[in-house]
Amino acid sequence: MSNGCVHAKGSFPLESLIEMVKKEENFKKAGAIAMFVGVVRGENEDGEKVQKLEIEAYEEKANEVLSTICQDLKKREGIVDVQIHHFLGEFSVGEDLVYVLVAGSHRENVFPVLREAVERYKKEAPLFKKEFVVDGKGEAKAYWVAEKEKH
Numbered sequence: 001m002s003n004g005c006v007h008a009k010g011s012f013p014l015e016s017l018i019e020m021v022k023k024e025e026n027f028k029k030a031g032a033i034a035m036f037v038g039v040v041r042g043e044n045e046d047g048e049k050v051q052k053l054e055i056e057a058y059e060e061k062a063n064e065v066l067s068t069i070c071q072d073l074k075k076r077e078g079i080v081d082v083q084i085h086h087f088l089g090e091f092s093v094g095e096d097l098v099y100v101l102v103a104g105s106h107r108e109n110v111f112p113v114l115r116e117a118v119e120r121y122k123k124e125a126p127l128f129k130k131e132f133v134v135d136g137k138g139e140a141k142a143y144w145v146a147e148k149e150k151h
Contacts, residue, residue: 004121034102036099048131057088065126
């Protein structure tokens with residue numbers, strides 16, 4: 001399995017990711033693991049109530065981009081491993097969407113790389129999000145959200 005890829009929802013538990021990273025030969029150099037778990041928010045930036053999300057991807061390209069980000073960031077000083085695993089499918093509020101993990105020799109090494117990994121996958125990976133919402137008038141709507149337009 002690549003250190004950066006997309007998975008069907010529910011096919012890759014967080015515990016498996018941590019176990020996998022700890023089994024890596026280089027892990028003995030690590031003194032810190034930092035993680036980001038992205039979950040479905042119950043309200044969007046417009047104040048609409050989110051019912052569910054659908055995440056799709058251009059899978060081959062997404063896997064390539066996520067893997068490249070991980071490989072780039074692993075070259076940073078004090079970094080032992082970088083993993084980005086994004087899920088595809090239909091998600092309810094509170095469900096996990098993405099796991100980003102950075103292992104490194106010290107906490108000072110891992111936090112900035114974790115933030116950069118999250119910012120980069122959001123900008124670079126061909127992932128597509130469709131929001132199913134209820135607006136302030138109680139009207140149900142669904143639309144594709146362009147991540148690149150939001151900051």
